[in-house]
Amino acid sequence: AKERTFIAVKPDGVQRGLVSDIIGRFERRGYKLVGLKLLVPSKALANEHYADLSKKPFFAGLVDYMTNGKAPVIGMVWEGPSVISQGRVMLGATDPKAAGPGTIRGDYCLSIGRNICHGSDSAESAEKEIGLWFGGKGEIVNWAAN
Ligand code: CMP
Numbered sequence: 001a002k003e004r005t006f007i008a009v010k011p012d013g014v015q016r017g018l019v020s021d022i023i024g025r026f027e028r029r030g031y032k033l034v035g036l037k038l039l040v041p042s043k044a045l046a047n048e049h050y051a052d053l054s055k056k057p058f059f060a061g062l063v064d065y066m067t068n069g070k071a072p073v074i075g076m077v078w079e080g081p082s083v084i085s086q087g088r089v090m091l092g093a094t095d096p097k098a099a100g101p102g103t104i105r106g107d108y109c110l111s112i113g114r115n116i117c118h119g120s121d122s123a124e125s126a127e128k129e130i131g132l133w134f135g136g137k138g139e140i141v142n143w144a145a146n
Contacts, residue, residue, distance in 0.1 A: 004034065004077055005084045005120045006129035007091075011071035012109075013116035014038075019074055022104055022117060025090055026078050035077030035130070035140045040069045048132055058113065065113070075133040077140055084126050087119040 007026070009019050027033065041049070046066045053059050066073060078087060092103025096115050099106035109116050120126035134140050 002079065003081065003083050003123075003126075004079045004130060005087045005126045006118075006133060007076045007078055007087055007120075008118040008133075009074040009076075010114075010116060010118060011065060011068075011073060012114040014074060015071040016108070016116075018104075018108060018116060022074075023076070025104065026076075026087070029086075029090070031078045031080040031083055031087075032143075032145070033076060034079045034142065035075070035134050037075050037133070037139070038072050039075065040072050041067055041133075043067050045132060049129060061113070077130055077134060084120055084123060088121065091117050091119045 007022075009022050013019065013022065023033070043063060046063045047054070049066075050059065050062060053062065056062075090104060092099030092105035094105075094115060095112045096105040096109040097112075099109075101107065104117055105115050120129050130140075
């Protein structure tokens with residue numbers, strides 16, 4: 001039940017005003033927000049975050065898009081039962097053209113290069129990504145609802 005995942009609203013999602021919708025979907029589902037920040041990530045952070053994709057032809061463009069500062073990123077840590085796999089279900093397929101209606105990507109986008117959001121794809125990725133994006137003391141808050 002203490003499972004946690006990293007979810008980001010990418011610059012296109014922030015630019016389009018989709019932050020509250022995305023946060024709201026996770027809140028209403030019953031997941032608990034334990035980390036939240038707005039930032040323009042450094043190149044180093046984006047390179048590390050997407051290290052698995054470093055050989056892909058779109059890697060440089062992806063990192064530039066995440067870091068150029070035209071819009072920031074919202075980084076979040078969400079906690080709750082099966083939040084890693086269910087977070088991915090809520091986001092929808094990475095390629096929005098394959099994302100079902102009712103998912104974030106299926107409702108709001110069509111381009112894989114502008115797919116609005118990111119979610120950790122495994123327990124290992126979640127641990128790595130939470131550690132990368134949330135380092136500082138007190139940045140993750142353990143709290144219990146009444
Ligand atoms: P994300 O869930 O953040 O994980 C990796 C990201 O790489 C993905 O969403 C897309 O934004 C991006 N990506 C994957 N495939 C392509 C592609 N063919 N062209 C451009 N961007 C891609």
